[in-house]
Structure formats: structure tokens, C-alpha cells
Amino acid sequence: MIPLLSGRQLSGAPSAKAAATLSYEAGPDDLWVGTEVLRTYADDGARRAMSDLRTFIGRCPTAASSNQGGSHRFAVGPGPRLGDDSIHLRCSATNGADTLECDSVLVRIGTTLVVVQEEGNKPGGDRYLGQLAEAALRQYQTTGS
Numbered sequence: 001m002i003p004l005l006s007g008r009q010l011s012g013a014p015s016a017k018a019a020a021t022l023s024y025e026a027g028p029d030d031l032w033v034g035t036e037v038l039r040t041y042a043d044d045g046a047r048r049a050m051s052d053l054r055t056f057i058g059r060c061p062t063a064a065s066s067n068q069g070g071s072h073r074f075a076v077g078p079g080p081r082l083g084d085d086s087i088h089l090r091c092s093a094t095n096g097a098d099t100l101e102c103d104s105v106l107v108r109i110g111t112t113l114v115v116v117q118e119e120g121n122k123p124g125g126d127r128y129l130g131q132l133a134e135a136a137l138r139q140y141q142t143t144g145s
Contacts, residue, residue, distance in 0.1 A: 034128075036136050037115040038145070046113045050085055050106060057089070070095030080130045082137050083109035088129070101126060105133040114140055 039046070054076050063072045072093050079086030089104040103126040104117040116133045118126060139145070 034116060034118045034132065036132070037113075037117070038140060039113045039115070041111045041113075043111070046108045046111050047085070049113060050087065050108055053089070053106070054087065079105045079107065080133060082133060083107040083114070086133070088126075090126075103129055105129045107133055107137055109137065109140070112140065 039049075041049075057074045057076050061074050063074070070093060072091060075090040077088045077090060079088040085108040087106050089106060091102045091104070093100045093102065102118055104115055107114045114133065114136050116129055116136055118129060
């Protein structure tokens with residue numbers, strides 16, 4: 001996975017960063033796994049990171065995976081209306097007939113980015129992202145973490 005596009009590593013250096021693993025048992029044989037990352041910047045780095053991500057994906061929506069022979073496709077769409085700015089980063093990795101998704105929702109609130117990302121789930125696994133992003137944002141607004 002390309003770190004910039006996953007939302008794990010964005011442009012600019014955050015002054016603080018924290019991450020947690022999320023999981024949800026979606027059915028007897030189905031487990032949704034994701035991560036939540038908080039990145040706080042001392043300046044307008046959060047705004048720049050969102051802008052840079054949109055620009056980069058606009059220029060390069062497809063990336064080949066040289067070590068596995070597959071490809072990654074990326075698209076940026078509007079995220080749930082949260083915070084000062086939000087986007088839904090759609091990502092799919094294809095190798096032969098197999099496709100995995102690793103979508104992210106990024107929410108900027110002031111100088112902080114809240115990123116909730118699914119970890120290689122089946123297509124359609126992004127149905128939990130909006131709810132988890134809302135919960136993560138409420139948690140951040142209530143506790144600052």
C-alpha cells in the first residue's frame with residue numbers, strides 16, 4: 001500500500017500522532033478491521049495534507065504493484081459532512097480476480113486530521129466508515145484524543 005494514499009502518512013510533519021486498531025464482528029464469518037489515526041499539526045499542515053492528497057490522486061489515480069503484479073486504484077469523493085473538511089478516499093487493490101478495498105475517511109477539524117481506514121476488506125466493507133468516522137470525531141471533540 002502506498003502510505004500517502006492510505007492516509008497513514010501525509011504531507012507535513014504532525015506535532016502529535018496517535019493510532020488505534022478497530023475491529024467489528026460483522027457476521028459469523030466476517031470481521032471488519034480498520035485503524036484510526038489522529039494527526040495534529042502546529043500550523044496549517046492538516047489543510048495542506050488534505051489538499052495535497054486530492055491533488056496527488058487527481059494526477060495519479062492508478063499505481064502498479066511491481067512486487068505482486070497487481071494494481072491499486074484511488075479516487076477521492078466527498079466524505080460524510082463532518083468537521084471543517086472531509087473526504088472519502090476510495091482504494092481498491094486488484095491482483096488477478098481478487099479485489100480488496102482499503103477505503104479511508106479523513107476529517108479535518110482545525111489543525112487535526114482524524115483518519116479512519118479499513119484494512120483490506122471485501123468490496124462493500126466501507127459501509128462502516130462513516131459511522132466510525134463520526135464516532136471518532138465525537139470522541140476527539142469530547143476528550144481531545
